[in-house]
Amino acid sequence: MTKNILVKTDDPVKPKITLVFTGKVESVAKITPKIVRLNGVPGDKLEKIVTIMPSDKYTFDIKSLAQRHNQKIKASLIDPESDGKPWQVRIKASSKIADDLYDVVTLATDSKYKPLITIRVYAIFTDKKNLKKGS
Helix, strand or coil, X not given: CEXXXXXXXCCCCCCEEEEEEECXXXXXXXEECCEEEEEEXXXXXXXXXXXXXXXXXXXXXXXXXXXXXXXXXXXXXXXCCCCCCCEEEEEEXXXXXXXXXXXXXXXXXXXXXXXXXXXXXXXXXXXXXHHHHHC
C-alpha cells in the first residue's frame, strides 16, 4: 500500500512537500461475502451464509452480534465446530410485500486489530408482475 500526503509549509523556498508512506497491509480475516445481496419475490424466505475466517497470525473470537434496525432481516451467529474452523453468520430475510430492505450486522470481536466487523445486508423483494415487465 502507498499513500501520498501533501504538506503545506510557510517555507518560501519549498511551500509544499509530498510525504510518501508505504507498507504492507495484512488481512486480519477473510470475510465472504463482504456484502450480502438477496433478491426474491414477496413471500420468499431468502438466506445466505457469511463466512469469517480469521488469519492464522491474528486469531480472534466473535463475542456478540448486533443489528441496527430492520426487523425483516434476521442474523444469527454460528460458532465454529472446532479450532481452525471459520465463524459463520446466517442471514435470513422475508417480506410479504414488494420491499427494499437494508441492515447492518455488527460483530464484536476480542481482536485488538479488528474489534468490530460490519456486514451490510440488502434484500430486494420484487413483485412477479414487475419482474416480467423488466425482462
